């Protein structure tokens with residue numbers, strides 16, 4: 001990677017972090033409604049994965065989708081405007097936090113029904129396989145999602161049809177308040193892929209470069225016909241499941257411990273240690289990212305509401 | 320009687336039934352350690368323990384399917400689906416198993432099952448999380464569908480549902496948990512399948528249920544200031560449907576508006592108005608009006624979402640059209 005690329009990944013992670021911190025405040029003040037699931041702590045996962053994809057590779061994820069949205073190149077303005085339900089939002093204010101997508105960037109959405117997008121991912125990959133296009137579909141989901149039927153049906157189908165999908169489980173240890181051992185018969189999630197004779201591995205999701213390197217290799221193999229593969233990415237969400245989560249199910253000690261492994265901090269240290277960037281340069285990147293986020297809030301707040309007629313558009317393509 | 324919230328009323332019914340009958344138990348996502356995503360089962364896990372308050376994986380079909388199986392053995396599961404939008408994941412078990420199993424095997428199998436769930440929009444949760452698909456469930460013979468609009472009915476109907484020998488979908492409303500009302504203490508049971516007049520009036524009959532009862536009462540108060548007295552019939556149960564109070568009221572007022580939160584096509588309003596025409600055609604002075612959700616998937620944006628959900632003004636306008 002060129003130095004500018006290293007710095008760009010740092011920039012992306014900081015934008016996600018600051019954007020979500022602003023979003024949390026806007027939620028508290030009532031400007032954002034509905035559900036808001038923050039990605040804080042998990043930024044290195046999507047940043048690493050998406051940095052390893054080619055433009056023709058497709059991405060699909062669940063409702064915890066702000067990180068992916070930024071990583072695929074949706075502007076902070078459009079993300080923030082969507083959170084505020086504005087006409088300038090990436091889904092015209094109709095989708096909200098859980099439903100960001102940008103088809104022009106091969107990002108096929110945040111999906112809010114747990115596990116429901118996994119069969120869709122198999123279908124996206126089928127679209128490419130059918131036409132002999134060399135592309136990978138990257139499908140991200142949580143640990144909790146591996147307990148729903150959709151997961152098992154989609155993995156099985158992808159293997160039977162040898163589809164170019166990379167199944168990415170973001171193992172953040174909880175599905176809402178339920179730990180893995182209370183919900184899953186198999187505590188080592190990657191082993192579920194063994195049941196479908198699918199190549200699988202565990203990756204440290206707090207280390208952006210580890211995620212990126214694994215992803216580069218796996219995407220390459222899948223692109224060249226290896227069949228579907230499975231990545232279990234170890235991570236942690238620093239905030240509650242969504243805003244307003246009383247977090248009675250975990251100790252603050254545990255959260256603090258993970259926070260010491262902040263993915264942005266780890267990457268920061270790495271850049272310094274390896275002499276890729278100086279503290280001053282990184283400080284500048286943070287400043288730039290903060291400016292981007294600040295501008296996004298101003299943009300979103302001054303953007304117009306969707307016109308009332310918008311309620312009735314986009315229901316069908318045809319009359 | 321005590322003045323308590325809908326949340327407390329539902330919680331009370333569950334608690335009392337679990338104390339009364341050791342075969343009653345709860346299963347669902349986050350019902351235990353978390354205390355219920357709407358805090359209905361707060362404290363249950365500590366009191367009743369993990370045998371009777373069972374946290375499940377995110378596996379809706381297994382939740383409903385296993386609840387059916389356990390009910391067949393004589394247990395009385397109250398299976399919770401976090402929201403009605405996730406009931407679609409369990410649709411086969413609700414429709415092809417729960418609704419049919421008693422009939423299909425010639426009455427051999429008995430299914431004392433309750434599926435507790437929550438519907439309704441208005442909280443900016445977007446298209447997949449804001450639906451009011453009650454009519455879909457009421458479509459199936461073999462299922463009972465209950466949806467209370469007051470705390471007292473919530474308590475009494477949930478007790479009836481738990482004691483019922485048939486599978487009951489018990490549909491709560493996400494924006495009614497804070498609603499307060501007088502609720503009888505102790506063993507208060509409201510029979511399933513009985514509609515009730517919630518507000519007497521002479522000029523027009525408003526037929527409604529659940530959240531739209533609250534909205535209709537508001538509309539009726541405003542209409543009253545203009546000298547129009549609406550009689551409000553609360554269905555409370557969608558299947559089996561208790562039409563008597565509706566027909567009785569209609570024969571008096573000769574005009575009706577049916578108010579539901581869900582979409583009008585093939586909906587509750589369509590069913591009620593059709594039955595009014597069938598059962599009281601000679602009393603019709605004006606076409607029955609339906610007030611319902613705009614036929615769009617609900618958007619996230621607050622203003623647009625509010626435009627789509629029926630409000631008191633919509634009801635007032637409809638009433639004036641039939642007068």
Ligand SMILES: Cc1ncc(C[n+]2csc(CCOP(=O)(O)OP(=O)(O)O)c2C)c(N)n1
Nearest residue numbers: 064112113114142143144145174175176405
């Ligand atoms: C079918 C379905 N059931 C339940 C829910 C409610 N729900 C939303 S997120 C969630 C937990 C998911 O956990 P996990 O897959 O680990 O993802 P994470 O939130 O940790 O990113 C639940 C139960 C839902 N959206 N869809």
Ligand SMILES: [Mg+2]
Nearest residue numbers: 142143174175
């Ligand atoms: Mg999780």
